[in-house]
Amino acid sequence: MKLYGYFRSSASYRVRIALNLKGLDYESVAVHLVKNGGEQLSDSFRALNPEALVPALVDIADEVDGGEVALSQSLAIIEYLEEKYPEAALLPAKLADRAHVRALALAIACEVHPLNNLRVLKYLTGTLGITEEQKNAWYQHWCGTGLAALESKLAADPRTGKFCVGDTPTLADCCLVPQIYNAQRFKCDLSAMPHLLRIHQNCMELDAFIKASPENQPDAE
């Protein structure tokens, strides 16, 4: 498998964690989101993913004519990995628990991350001309609101364990750790979020998460 990503991309980071948790080998292909006007916008990358977003995963799918398949959107990629390589499972067995894990993952992927990614911040400072201070306040506002909602959800749920759901990492933890990385990078105040901090710490004791960290990628700067 080939993973096209960027060391600091939160969505690429999620997929790296999932690949590592499943013990799957992959080749890392760097797509620099800033250099060369954004390599994700190149024709060669668009041929893989017309959305021009990282990550993209190229895999050999026996069921597909020609074999090779290019997948996009981090959560769709992880669901694919879960279906193709069931061990280690990133979704629990019971339907209601699976829905809970997915809801936590989506609470990050739909409510926090989209508001704080590079192209949005660029629009705010460029087109709307907001100041650096306003940009940081925006970042912290959405990161704070979204993670506080997640903290409430985890605090209220008896299924919360060593990890977001139970005592083994799931899809939710694959999304949580990159978001906490971003939150810390932008100095969001996480002091009122003990569940998130504790789970993050438990994750960061595992090789699968350490190996996936931005600073441990070949394209890290």
Place this chain on the structure above:
Amino acid sequence: MKLYGYFRSSASYRVRIALNLKGLDYESVAVHLVKNGGEQLSDSFRALNPEALVPALVDIADEVDGGEVALSQSLAIIEYLEEKYPEAALLPAKLADRAHVRALALAIACEVHPLNNLRVLKYLTGTLGITEEQKNAWYQHWCGTGLAALESKLAADPRTGKFCVGDTPTLADCCLVPQIYNAQRFKCDLSAMPHLLRIHQNCMELDAFIKASPENQPDAE
């Protein structure tokens, strides 16, 4: 089942379509996002979903002690419905095709909708004090960028059919139709998106989609 939602909420609209496509009966409970300071912020709704976001689906899950389960996040709810009530299937059989459907759904749920929802627009006009004109330009920019990316993806893929993937509606169509509704409401220019318009039209010929429309909800204004 009880679906807590709001007639104009895009995420609630997705779940209504999925429930209808599967022929499932449900009771609709209105949560007004504007009146009473936002009913989703009430203690009684937060008890169902601490995230304070619609939709929430309450179902009887036999596998859960006590039976009742409250689910949140539209895509997690639809995946739950797909696993519990497999017919009519909203995901195809082949793994690569399932990933493709999910990627299209997420391209809307993660790249377009989060930037254009009510609380974000409020922050822009309130905290950042942007003008009505700038707000509309923001809306049209992200709607335009996201839907153009989706159009490219559909144009490039041989699996695109009468609907987003093949000739029966999938999870991708459950997300597309509410997004087109929003785009039309905010006068986004869709003239360069023939695939989206054609698929939208095919969807709107089906009862499941018509019945799920905002104007056909009991809480419509």
